[in-house]
Amino acid sequence: MTWVAKERRSFAASFRDADPDAPTLCDGWTTRHLLAHVVQREHAILRNIWDQVTTNSPGEERFMRSLVTKAGSPHGYAALVDTLEAGPSRHSLMGRFDETLNLLEYVVHHEDLRRGSGPVPRRTLHEEEVRELWRRARPILTRAYRKAPVAVRLEPDDSALTAIGKHSSGVVLSGAPLELxxxxxxxxxxxxxxIQGSADATRSFAEWSAQK
Structure with missing residues (x-):
């Protein structure tokens, strides 16, 4: 079983255990909204793109709203979770590039689901999945802090993974790869x-980061 398949199964199990009306880390989205988003992204790509482009306020997505409504009953919610767990058609774009397009999406949104109501125990991911996650996230991690007021270096606490960023006076962000x-x-x-660095660097970075 691929890592994305394992993550999809675990993600679906977490949705089954969750309160559909609980908050998530995605502003304006409950658990039900997040579930609808993931399913729409895999099974109705054009509608998902339209919602992302045209929606100003999260929770008011035109097309996703219909899935949220269908998931308003226990039966409808369970059916949507089943759709998620079944995954995209292998003949679709999402199916053909499942690992590339969905692994990172699942892992991040899984934490959006888990941590929406506050701190929770960390998930223990297989070391090979962590390496794959870090590899796929690397291009985004490289760009994420390019507008920061100071240089940023990411140092995962897994010695098998390489650090990302510059060796210069700035800040060093350290922690588990998933946290980074x-x-x-x-x-x-x-x-x-x-976060490590000089007092001025850490303060400047913290102020910038709080605005993102």
Missing amino acids: VLHAFGRRQAADIG
């Missing part, structure tokens, strides 16, 4: 990381 990924993806408050 979450921080780079905008889940600043929920990510458990350490």
Whole structure:
């Protein structure tokens, strides 16, 4: 079984255990909204793109709203979780490039689901999945802090993974690879990381980061 298949199964199990009306780390989205988004992204790509382009306020997506409504009953919610767990058609774009397009999406949104109501115990991911996650996230991690007021270096606590960023006076973000990924993806408050640097550098970075 591929890593994306394992993550999809685990993600679906977490949705089954969750309160559909609980908050997530995605502003304006409950668990039900997040589930609808993931399913729409895999099974109705054009509608998903339209919603992303035209929606100003999260929770008011035109097409996704119909899935949220269908998931309003216990039966409808369970059916949507089943659709997620079944995965995209292997003949679709999402199916053909499942690992490339979905692994990172699943892992980050899984934490959006888990941490929406506050801190939770960390998930234990297989070391090979972590390496694959880090590899696929690398291009995004490289770009995430390019507008930061100071140089940023990411140092995962896994010695098998390479650090990302510059060796210069700035800040060093350290922690578990998944925590660093979450921080780079905008889940600043929920990510458990350490920040090192001069007082001026860390203050400047913290002020910039709080605005993202």
